[in-house]
Structures are given as structure tokens and as C-alpha cells.
Amino acid sequence: MSKPGSARQRLLSAAAECFYAQGVAATGIDTITATAGVAKMSLYNNFASKDELVLAYLQERHAEWLGLYEARLAASDGTGRAGVAAVFDAYADHANAAYVHGFRGCGLLNAAAELPSGAPGREQVRQHKEQVQQLLAGHLANVAGLTANQVENLALQLSFALEGAMSRAGLEGRSDLLVRAKILALQLVDQAANAADTSQASA
Secondary structure: OOOOOOHHHHHHHHHHHHHHHHOOOOOOHHHHHHHHOOOHHHHHHHOOOHHHHHHHHHHHHHHHHHHHHHHHHHOOOOOHHHHHHHHHHHHHHHHOOOOOOOOOOOHHHHHHHHOOOOOHHHHHHHHHHHHHHHHHHHHHOOOOOOOHHHHHHHHHHHHHHHHHHHHHHHHHOOOHHHHHHHHHHHHHHHHHHHHHHHHHHHO
16 A cells, blocks of 8 residues: 655655664665655656755754744744743654654764764754754743853753753653653743842842
């Protein structure tokens, strides 16, 4: 029975399943085409090489995460604090996706760890992580009383905390660790906001 969607869509879906479950290096072209239910020529008609397929897979994962983040943000109250929560919640939502072979952590970082320095895929992952930090900074800038320097430092701290939580969650197969990381992150935001209020009140 043929799978729905174009050959390209089926190949990307197969790549997402196989790369995430088995790793990039361990997944051959034959495995992807068999999973997608297409001829090998279909892959090369859509992607110049496996490297190009890997890059497309990473771009798709980035787009998926952005969609989850935007949905969380749209459902929030629009405050800076809620924006920070939306970033963490989007990672938790990604972790709770229906992975065929279970949750194995951040698919972007897993793939980047297998790619050589300078590979386009690694650059895509770097850009994703930088954008996440920028999103956090943008939301923190809307927390009353925080200086630009405080926003920059706290965004870096929260992005590091998020990456650490994602790594632990993947190793332990526990997406609830991301919820705990969000709680800790929001405590840091509240502490920074309260300190700013106290400083302004005593000035």
C-alpha cells in the first residue's frame, strides 16, 4: 500500500523516523527508501545527496519546533514570563511527540554530534540554538526592570539550563525533566524581576 503525500514528503518522514531512532550514520539510503516506500531514484530526484537529505531533515525539525513554540505563545497571556515558559513548553511538546522508537533527546543535537565540523547540518543546528536564545532574550526584555545586560546574561543561563535538561531528559527518557526545568527557569525570572523591583524601590 502506498503512503500518502509526495515522494519528497514520504522521504522526509522516513528520514525523520530513521535518523532519530537509529542515528544519521547508521541509516543508509536503502533503509530510508524502503521506509518511505519509494524507489532509490526518487530520493536522488528530490535530494542531491544524503547530506542534502540530512539538512532538509534538520530544517524540518526546526520548523516543527517553531510551530509548537508559536502555538504555545499564542495560547499564553503575552507576558515576558509566559514567553519564556512557551519556549520550554515547546521543547517538552517535542519530547512528547509520538516517536516510533521512543524519545531519545534533541534530534538536532543528536544529528549534529555525528556531523563533521563545518557541515551545513551543524550550521543549521547552531542557528536553531541561537534563535532559541534570542527568543528567550526577547521575552526577558519584556520583564519589567531588567537591564539589557541582565537580559543577555539570563537568556544565556536559561538556554544552557534548557540544553542540559534536554540532554538529561533524552538520556533518561523522561520528558518531565523539561517541566521541572521550566519551573526552575521561571523561578530565576521571578527572582530577577523581584530584585529589580527592590532595587528601584530603594533608589
